[in-house]
Amino acid sequence: MQDDAEATKPEPPTPEAIRARADALRDAKRWAEAEAAYRDYLALRPRHWQIHVQLGHTRKEQGDPDEALEHYRHAALLAPDDPDPMLQAGHVLRNLGRGGEAAVALARALALAPHSADLRHVVALMRHRTLPAPDGPMLAPAPRPTGTPVQLAFDVTDLLDYLRAARTPTGIQRVQMGILGALLASPARPADVILVGFEGSTWRWWHVEEAAFRRVLTLSRLGGREDDPAWQAAIAALVTPDARPDAPIVAGCTLCSLGNAWGVQEYFRGLRRLRAATPLRYVAFVHDCVPLAMPEHCLDLTVRLYARWFAALSLHADGILANSQATIGDHARFAAPLGPVAPAGLIRLAAESGASPQAAAQAAAALPHPRPDERFVLFVATLESRKNHLMVFQAWLELIRQLGAANVPRLICVGRPGWRAEAALALLEGSPDLRRKISVVSGVSDLALAGLYGRCLFTVYNSFHEGWGLPVSESLAAGKLALVPAHSGLLEAGAPGALFFAPGDMPDLVAKLEMLLTDRAQRELLESRIDRAGARRDWPDAAREVLAALTSPAEAPQAPPFLPLGRHLPMGWRGEGLPSRDMAWAERVREGLAWWWQEDWGVWMRDGVATLALPADQPEGTPMRLVLELRGPPAPLALRLRARGRRVEAWRGVTLAPGETLRCVLRAEAGPGGIAVDLDNGDGVPLGDRFKRIVGAGLTGVMLCREDDLAARLSALERAEG
Incomplete structure (x- = not known):
């Protein structure tokens, strides 16, 4: 058993x-x-x-x-x-x-x-x-390269961010793609031209593969669905910074951003890190100053980001490119209070019409609107408050009432709905007459857009402010009259023959629209006077101007800027609508990687050693005094500090209680480049926010002055007491 x-x-x-x-x-x-x-x-x-x-x-x-x-x-x-x-x-x-x-x-x-x-x-x-903690005296920055650059690096970070989410380019993206596409395809391109991107979360500049970039440009121009497997595969092969090597940028390079970097995280800190290891020139393209000139037509966050970017540009850019004299003037006006204004070069935008008419017509015929035999007027612009579609829609409604619906053609609006388009779209939705006469289409390829220009009666373009106005140039280059408001860069874009109306003047707009619709002889006469050759510029023309501006800089680089002495510098990002010197310097003085982003009150340091770099225009050995306004994190923190000027001072230790406000005074002799401060936060403490940040001390303000500047010292004392 x-x-x-x-x-x-x-x-x-x-x-x-x-x-x-x-x-x-x-x-x-x-x-x-x-x-x-x-x-x-x-x-x-x-x-x-x-x-x-x-x-x-x-x-x-x-x-x-x-x-x-x-x-x-x-x-x-x-x-x-x-x-x-x-x-x-x-x-x-x-x-x-x-x-x-x-x-x-x-x-x-x-x-x-x-x-x-x-x-x-x-x-x-x-x-x-x-990375090893910085050591040694505060040295002057290396001089910027002069003369012909040995390499051209084009930063496409913001363009790649756009293409991750959208296939059809608009505005600034079309400009970048047009110029870069022509430059890369040119047999006369310089020997060393590279494309680079910046990854803000890791402070890394990476090498963008040119072949993958050019394939994406080709597919984007052809248009199509964003879920198309060929498009998705091309994008995946392009926008993968972690799989790509570091950007092979060499000393003597000129780095150029043809887009808008104002929304790129930690952009200028990344530029400073790159410059510290590789002397280079930096040139930025300013497409417009709309967030500063007309902030009411922009998202509040856009205004704040743009103002901070524009302010920091004054301390980082060796040169500026702009699309019109109007934009150059706007840049100079807003940059003047910030210090010396970087030299600006004019790059007029292209309006090429090289597409096959037959292919363009076929692409346009595939769109849902207009019908093959339908008369229409074209309005190419993102639907947003700045483009003022509402005024054009109201004008169309007035034309219907005056002329009768049968005598008013369809208005084709090419563009996707954007910021504050609700009023225009609500009028369109609420009016049966307008719904029968206005169509909004988006995702239109360059080829199909060329077909629409070829078929339309004329175009209308309304805006409160423009850097240039690419659709105006495109309309005139296609031989079609453009009706536009007489202001800003539109005066230059429309110079080859546009018909202008008084900005914001509804009766004038309606009267000119009525004339163009009812007086064919007059419309054709105005159309015959268009200087198509003057309006038409191929992108290779613009690319050659960009290359000329970058390879033959008009002026020697400006001397490195110096921190204003004796005045309190707030480190917070308080959301001012206009750029300021304080805003520029609050961005500039944070050196290295051990900083989080700016907040309204100031900025948190990360764990490890954070560094402040304070360039000062003082003879080496000048006794200096530095006042730091510190804020304690949520838990007690043992902080070490030291100054580096002519020599490296000894570390000092302070303990910050949770939430404590502390003013710390350091003394040092100025080095060749001013004063640096290292703040060792050790392993930091958890902040307890949704980003799970580990933080050190917070910094709310800085003041640097000569030791013998009694007025500045008294002012700092009064701040501490009050």
Whole structure:
């Protein structure tokens, strides 16, 4: 009987079965049971390092990161050539607030898998803990290169951001794509031309593959659906910074942004880091100053971002490119209070009409509107308050009432709805007469747009302010009259033959529209006077002007700017509508990687060593005094500070209580480049916000003055008391 009992006793589960059960419990997030099952498995297979990693995961999910770390480290001992255990250890150490150890663990993981894009990204996020702390006196910046650049690097960061979300370019994107497409295809292009992007989260400039970029330009011009597999594959191959090498920028390069970098995170801090290692010139294209000239037609965030970018441009740009004399004038007017104005070069925009008429007509015929035999007027612009579609819609309604619906052609509006388009769209929706006579289409390719220009009666373009007005040039280049308001850059875009109406004058707009619709002879006479050759410029023409401006700079680079002495510099981003010197310098003085973004009250430092760089126009050895206004993080923080001027001063220690406001005075002798301050925040403390930031001290204000400037010292004392 005993033998029978032993024969029917169930076999113990195999290690594979135990592991399968543990994995199922893990997938069901039954962490305690999964832990027990993984321990049973390891009792049989103690050297299976992947299961030690899984056991670490179960402990982490149960709120025990310290024990999880021990399991990850044990797995690393068992598998010293695999990066995963050290990667997991690095994540846990970071969450434990042990940033220095985390950075070391992640660097070890990357050393084991140097081609892993994901690991490169993670390690780059921790570079503020792996880079050596700055040391030595505060030196003057290297002089900017002069003469012909040895390399041209075109920054396409904002264009790639746009193409990630949209296929059909508008406005500034069309300008960038036109100029760069022509430049890259030109047999006369300089030998060393590269495309680069900036990744703000990792402060890294990366090399954009030219072949992938040109393919995307071709597909974008052809138009089509954004979910088209060919488009999606082309975009995926292009916008992958972590999979691409660092940008091969060399000393003597000119870096040029043809777009708008005002929305790119940490852009100028990234530029300063690049310049510190590689002397270069920086040139930016200013397309318009609309957020400063007419902030009421922009998002509040757009105004704030643009003002901060424009202010910082005054301290970073060696030159400016602009699309019109009007934009050059706007730039000079808003930049004058900020200091010396960078020299500006004029690049008139292109309005090429080289598409095959037959192909363009076929592409336009595929659009939902207009019908093949229908008369229409064309309005090409994003539907937003600045373009004032509302006024044109009201004018169309007045024409219907005056002339009768049968005598008023369809208005085709090409553009997607944008900021504050509600009023115009509400009028369109609420009026049956307008719904029968106005069509809004978006996602129109360049080819189809050329077909619409070829078929329309004329075009209308209404706007409160423009840097140029590309649709006006395109209309005239196609031989079609453009009716536009007489202001800003539209006066230059429309110079080859546009018909102007008084800005904002509804009766004048209606009268001129009525004339163009009812007096064919007069319309054809005005059309015959269009200087099509003057309006038509191929993109290669604009590209040649860009190259000429970049390769033959008109003036030598300006001397590096100096921080105004003796005045309080607020470090917060208070959302002023106009750029200011304080706004520019609050961006400029933050050096290195150990800073978070600016907030209304000031800016948090990160864990590790944050640096302030305060260039001063003072003889070396001049006694200087620096006042820092500090704010304590949510937990007590031991902070070390030191000044570096002519020499490196000794570290000082202060303790910040949670939320405490503290003013700290440092003294040093000016170095060749002024004064630098290092602030060592150690491992920092959790801020407890939704971004899970680790922070050091906060900085609300800075003041640098000569030690003998008693008025500035008294002012700082009064601030401390009041």
